[in-house]
Amino acid sequence: MRKYWAIFKANWQASVEYRSEFIAHIIRGLITFVVLFFIFKAVFLQTNNFAGYTFSSIFTYLVMVRILHFSTRGNTARLIADEIRQGIISFSFLKPINYFKYQFSLFLADRLFEIFLRIFLILLFLFLFPSYFSFPSLPVLLLFFLFLLGALVFNFLFNLLLAGSAFWVTDIRLFSTFVGLTTGFFAGELIPLDTLPPILKKIGFFLPFQYTLFFPIKIYQESLGYKEILRGILVFLLWLGLIIWLVRFLWQKGVKRYEAVGQ
């Protein structure tokens, strides 16, 4: 475990070193937020209710999307795929470490720094818009954070799944952007899933991506009952199990196929 802790620490230091890039990234996210804020402000000039949302609840939703963006983001897939493409992954296979644990340490260090920055954002929004943005009760907050942890694990596994496809295709950048846009949409990044047209709502509620954004935010907003939360947790765990199996299956097949091109 000590070696993974060392990897985590080294990458944490690297993340802190490039903090300006993180801050720049957050500002980018804020631009999108401001545009959406104006859109919904214009919408709520005409109506008091947007598919069950008040202006305050949609505002909280949008703020939370920007804050939780880190749970859907990550370039682990691209980095691993590059290693596979260039044959560099061979070196990692030769080292006395578990490659997945090694990557998870890197991933966690990278995400944690962003979490801290985004907690700062929450505090900023609480200070600036106290009437629109509110804190839930402590048990709900704990459940919310627990779900976030699950969302991070799911995100990491999904990245591994995408990266594993690099054993078959040369360059996964081609469809990782494509997949990223689709998963982001079905996570509820642009608009809450329950406001979508019926057919898309059904697809969105079936896919697991809702558990990385939409579902945790609904928990935060205290708009889900205990039964719904419990069912959500069970379905999410099933999806996690399925994705773990898929990752293992794909990587086992992939590693057998791997030819260490260029090495």
Next chain:
Amino acid sequence: MKQLVNRIKYYLRVYFFLVKFNVMDILIYRANALVMGLAPVVWLTTMLIFLATIFSQVKTLGGWNFWEIVFLTGVHEVIFLLTWATFLTNLRKFVEEIKTGRFDQILLKPISSRFLVSFRNLDFTSVGSLLNAFFVFCFSLGKIIEKIDFLKIPGFLIFLLVAYFVCYFIYFIFASLSLFFINSKTFIDWVFDATDFDRYPAEIYTPSLRIFLTFFLPILFFAYYPTAYLLGKIGEEYLLIGPFLVIGLGLISHFLWHFGLQHYQSASS
């Protein structure tokens, strides 16, 4: 005059050669190019779903109806993809080259370095999505055709030309900052994201923000003003602002580029 014509001919010849080279390059990786072009298609689809969801609850947004905003999206996408294909990827590459010091190689070439930095590659991966955006443009145009005054079409085309130049100069100015700050990619990314403001009717923004997005960071000229002009939502006076803006931004970009080159310290040396 003859000298100028010869110079233009020379640059057109060079550009034609670069285009030919890029076509050959893209044909090697045909499948890659095709899938790469899919991402903007997905993006545009999600955008239209978003708009449809909004308009399932309200009739207008800032006084614009659904098809008018879809048309605005179409105009925005056409302009965006044209700029992406012709210079945006090049300028992003330029910023990277400043960081690594590879920009020195461009400076040594016997051609305008500004031309090379801006137009050396034509990104054909966006051609597929350009067709898609053009379809959205034409389809929504069909839905709002009765609102269009055909006498405004020449003005609309001038606006589109202005949009392309404004877009080029803005991105070039921000890319040139890398000559001073080494890494100006962040600035380019900010402008890139700020173009989101131009996807929706400016009537939804506060007056001060509208002034900022018209005169200080004239992003609204990318698609909002051309579309609003065609739909008769703004007066003729905006048509006059455009050329002045192009000249002003052109001058700023010219001075910034030359001033930047004088201060450029190669990262490799």
